[in-house]
Amino acid sequence: MxxxxxxxxxxxxxxxxxxxxxVNSSTDIAGIVADVVSQVREQGDKALIDLAAKFDNTELSAVRISQQEIEAAEQGLSEEFKQAVAQAKANIEVFHQAQKPQPISLETQPGVRCEMHYAAIGNVGLYVPGGTAPLPSTVLMLAIPARIAGCKKVVLSSPPPIAPEILYTANLCGVDEVYAAGGAQAIAAMAYGTESVSKADKIFGPGNAFVTQAKQQVSGDHAGAAIDMPAxxxxxxxxxxxxxxxxxxxxxxxxxxxxxxxxxxxxxxxxxxxxxxxxxxxxxxxxxxxxxxxxxxxxxxxxxxxxxxxxxxxxxxxxxxxxxxxxxxxxxxxxxxxxxxxxxxxxxxxxxxxxxxxxxxTNHTLPTYGYTRTYSSLGTLDFMKRFTVQELSQQGLKDLSRAVVPIANAEGLDAHRRAVTLRLGEEQ
Amino acid sequence: MxxxxxxxxxxxxxxxxxxxxxVNSSTDIAGIVADVVSQVREQGDKALIDLAAKFDNTELSAVRISQQEIEAAEQGLSEEFKQAVAQAKANIEVFHQAQKPQPISLETQPGVRCEMHYAAIGNVGLYVPGGTAPLPSTVLMLAIPARIAGCKKVVLSSPPPIAPEILYTANLCGVDEVYAAGGAQAIAAMAYGTESVSKADKIFGPGNAFVTQAKQQVSGDHAGAAIDMPAxxxxxxxxxxxxxxxxxxxxxxxxxxxxxxxxxxxxxxxxxxxxxxxxxxxxxxxxxxxxxxxxxxxxxxxxxxxxxxxxxxxxxxxxxxxxxxxxxxxxxxxxxxxxxxxxxxxxxxxxxxxxxxxxxxTNHTLPTYGYTRTYSSLGTLDFMKRFTVQELSQQGLKDLSRAVVPIANAEGLDAHRRAVTLRLGEEQ
The missing domain is CATH 3.40.50.1980 (Nitrogenase molybdenum iron protein domain)
Incomplete structure (x- = not known):
């Protein structure tokens, strides 16, 4: 150097x-990915099977891996590997459990209660790349916080053939469904759903330029899915x-x-x-x-x-x-x-x-390429969303009306004012 | 109904x-916005002055509003309005101060310390729309959490002429600089910076279809800026x-x-x-x-x-x-x-x-259009980012090597293994 x-x-x-x-983000890649996304949206499982034959050189009998096949994956794995995964899992669980947020509840002024609540994102999709070596660590880093956050359904997709290390770790971490799909087609399948693939609200995980481009495209479509962070x-x-x-x-x-x-x-x-x-x-x-x-x-x-x-x-x-x-x-x-x-x-x-x-x-899914200025290390919070709650007493509303009414008037929004004054009997 | x-x-x-x-997101809008963004990147302040004349029918002598003009805004405002803003500000401060996160520090196993730290995003840009009535409430909802988070520089842009309610509220909330720029050109200016406009790392705030499209475009460019949420x-x-x-x-x-x-x-x-x-x-x-x-x-x-x-x-x-x-x-x-x-x-x-x-x-900047499935109500955390820290003792590393080495081997990453074993004297 x-x-x-x-x-x-x-x-x-x-x-x-x-x-x-x-970073190579040519219009070629965008066009190829847009075609793959369309194909998956239109043809569902058939597209996934066709694309696995084309890109992964694999004849799939089914997109979803059977529970039997998942459980059989353990057989070929060494005790040393399984103990290593168990130790890593325990540490990742401790750190991500500690990240579970506490709700907030307070009165900002008498009779005006404000709260912050957290809810798990319902359905999440995890992508685990294939390539020269299996990446069981990616399964740990995505599935553990999803389970700790309380997501209802956690699905995982990885290019076929899926290594036993991936299947074993996914099963250990409580992943609900595993799909044999890779690349842009896996992202499209989880973003929109197919006959076999459950639609995800948010998609997590690393990948090559095609995966990254597909994540960008589906996150820009409100019918698609949110994503973890730019790659x-x-x-x-x-x-x-x-x-x-x-x-x-x-x-x-x-x-x-x-x-x-x-x-x-x-x-x-x-x-x-x-x-x-x-x-x-x-x-x-x-x-x-x-x-x-x-x-x-x-x-x-x-x-x-x-x-x-x-x-x-x-x-x-x-x-x-x-x-x-x-x-x-x-x-x-x-x-x-x-x-x-x-x-x-x-x-x-x-x-x-x-x-x-x-x-x-700690989580190994991290912002890169300068995105550390604004993005966070992946954590339990990324599998949840916050929402606020407020509850006023009648007197609380009366006291707060002194703030609400003049601002509503300044903004020229009558009905905003009237929702307060009508309740207080000051307007009809 | x-x-x-x-x-x-x-x-x-x-x-x-x-x-x-x-939602109207025609390619027309995308093309117009792309042109405006290019114009601002190439011509800086000159573009902002030209576009204010064209779209806002305003002849600007300067893009940045002088501190003198900002302070003069108070004169025409009623005591009732100022007291209303003060009361709202106090409540918003209490609730957003309560959202300041606590760092986490724990040992996941003996000798393996993991921590979660938070840092403010350095430079943030706030957009406040113009239109039929001024929106001082938007200033409150964006500037207060930015200041509580500890952002170093908080700038605000709004279409000219800027109402005194906006200038007054911005000054009260500690906004550092105010720019007379609206629409896509304001977003471009804050995303890339001009002679007068300070570059922001992240841009917040509502807007019309052109503003929304501009936020999408600059957030897709890693030289641009992150944004708060889809609109x-x-x-x-x-x-x-x-x-x-x-x-x-x-x-x-x-x-x-x-x-x-x-x-x-x-x-x-x-x-x-x-x-x-x-x-x-x-x-x-x-x-x-x-x-x-x-x-x-x-x-x-x-x-x-x-x-x-x-x-x-x-x-x-x-x-x-x-x-x-x-x-x-x-x-x-x-x-x-x-x-x-x-x-x-x-x-x-x-x-x-x-x-x-x-x-x-509570904050009035909220996910809409179904994005509540995955996005959060705006809060203090959106003006910060999390990063993790770990610190191991020599014995901690030795104990953890039983997890790291088998997984590194499974993933075929020699150098990942060697960074551990070389320290422990197990490889040279």
Whole structure:
């Protein structure tokens, strides 16, 4: 990775260093996805079966996976894997249970009670990508908060053939139905429903450019479904001082780089020697990885930034707003109050990103691509919605009318005023 | 309004009765808005000045309203209005202060600390529509939670000429900058910034079809800005039993109907006599309204639904998912546990919708058009974002590695495993 000295750059160059690679969102993809969405809306299950043959090279006898097949998935799995999933599940449950919101009830003035209530979203759809390796961790991160929130129906779709790790984890987490559908067609099926697929109110989960585009399209249609958050390539920013272990720093950078050639990896360090040492470790460790080709491509557009001090390091991090922020400094927690834009923060030398990816208890579904400025780490609240309640006494209404009536008059809305004054006998 | 008997309808007819009028989202509007957005991005303030002359018939000397002009706005306003705004502001502050979230910190297992932190969104832009009457209540509902959340910079845009009620309320609520810009051009200016307009990370507020389309467009561009929620025409559903006062029910239906010809108004009642009595009251009260032409148009596509009992009334309401739900029954609070989809609920005969529109303390920015299934009433949390933090001890990492390593292996991600095992001395 290239090394730059922050203070030697002008502000335009600084922004350039922190710019993200352009995401492929060609009109080609939009058109292909629009066609797939139409096909699924018109033909339902038949479209899913046809598209599985075409894109997944799979002959489906049914879109929905039978409970028998789901339960049989456990057989081929090791005890070690099952215990790992159980441990991760327990931690994720503890942290997401703690996020369950408390209702609010108070009087803003005598006789005027205001409340905030929460209700689970009724039907949610979870998407779990396929590809070179199964992602049981994605099942954990989506299904556990859905169940804790209290969603009535939780369904999951993943491209066929679905790995036993996915089926096992889905069953363990109480997913109600599993569908063998991938890509844009899975998103369309859950957004609109088919003969076999239950319509979801909101769709969650990562995916490739087609999945992302399909989520955008169905969320823009009020007959479709809401979605969790905009998606972008995964990324990490590591803040390291001169005391950090360069082998640990390099290992963290590589664990992000191996995700994909478009992963972005940034080191911000107070020490030019540290940047050099990390670069040497990257070269050494890269050779040991089975996905070293992917990681190497990601590193080719990544940068080490040398800053004056840790305050400047946090400024750079806030400007970038990383999905994952790893802080490997002597007093890592001291930087926390200044952190504004990040998806998930990993403090100290014993906290690699992969603990959050799988098992610490935090959610690994995070805003990326700069969306940390406005979007939140996925949590139990994303599977719920808030609504307010108010209840006034007769005297409360009388007292509040002194505020309501003049504002209604200023806004020229007679009936707004009259709904109050008629009740109080002041107008007929 | 027409009256239907719910049990006499088949399920298709039931859905038809609850269907919302189609929203005009023609490609014409999308094209016009795209042109305006481009013009503002390219020409900045000049575009805003040109478009104010074209659409608002106003010659602007500057886009930003001077502090002097803002402070002068108070002079023409009545004490009654100012006291009303002060009372509303105090109530809204109490309820939105109570929504400030508490961070979470716990150990999911020994040595594995997980935390949820909250940070304010840095820069927010508020849009306040112009039109026939000024809307100071919209200023209250957007600026107060922004300030309570702790946003660094709060800016507001409204079409010129801006009414003194808006300027006064904006100043009272601590808005930092006010711009004389309306429509799609105001949204574009706040999303991308101009010489005079400060770029916002997230844009809030209601508007017409052009504003709504502009919000959609800028929120789809990662260089643009996030938005509060999708918009649709305003709507109310009133549940009334046979004991409800038909004059009160009619007043509430009219206070929604006067918003616009596309407002939707639904009465759900257990009593056919009640439906008839409300219809008579509607006719009587309609004649007294200055906006009776608008209200009459809204009522022409509205319906009274007669149901078997209150349980069925709540089912109908949940199916519709109204923005505003008014419950005028003897034991209104008893229905609350069954309510799933609603933006804001008004309990009992002394709680008209207009108290929530202005002054009870709840926010009047609510999901509509069926979005109550997945979206929340606007609150302090919408001006903040959550991020997670984790911090492990060396022993915590060792204990957690039993979960992380098998899952990383199942997912085929070597570097994810190695970030753990290298720290523990188990791999080099």
């Amino acid at each position: 290239q090394t730059v000295i922050w203070k030697q750059l002008n502000s335009e160059q600084q922004l350039q260093v922190l710019s993200r690679p352009a 972008g390539p995964s990324e990490v920013l590591v803040i390291a001082d001169d005391k950090a272990n360069p082998a640990f720093v390099a290992a963290d950078l590589l664990s992000q780089a191996e995700h994909g050639p478009d992963s972005q990896v940034i080191l911000v360090t107070t020490s030019e020697q540290q940047a050099e040492a990390v670069n040497q470790e990257l070269a050494r460790q890269l050779a040991l990885l089975s996905r070293n080709n992917i990681a190497d491509q990601a590193l080719s557009h990544s940068t080490a930034i040398v800053v004056n001090d840790l305050a400047q390091a946090v400024q750079v991090s806030n400007l970038y707003g990383p999905e994952h922020l790893i802080v490997q400094t002597e007093q890592a927690r001291d930087l926390l109050p200044e952190i504004e834009n990040a998806g998930s923060v990993f403090l100290g030398e014993w906290t690699p990103e992969s603990v959050g990816d799988y098992a610490s208890g | 027409q009256t239907v008997i719910w049990k006499q309808l088949n399920s298709e007819q039931q859905l038809q009765v609850l269907s919302r009028p189609a 649709g025409p305003s709507e109310v559903l009133v549940i009334a039993d046979d004991k409800a006062n038909p004059a009160f029910v009619a007043a509430d239906l009219l206070s929604q109907a006067e918003h616009g010809p596309d407002s939707q108004v639904i009465l759900v009642t257990t009593s056919e006599q009640q439906a008839e009595a409300v219809n008579q009251e509607l006719a009587r009260q309609l004649a007294l309204l200055s906006r009776n032409n608008i209200a009459d148009q809204a009522l022409s596509h509205s319906t009274a639904i007669v149901v078997n009992d209150l349980a069925q009334a709540v089912q109908v309401s949940n199916l519709y998912g109204p923005e505003h739900l008014i419950v005028q029954t003897e034991q209104a609070r008893d229905l609350l546990p069954e309510i799933e989809n609603a933006g804001s609920v008004f309990l009992g005969e002394w709680t008209p919708e207009s108290v929530g529109d202005y002054a009870s303390g």
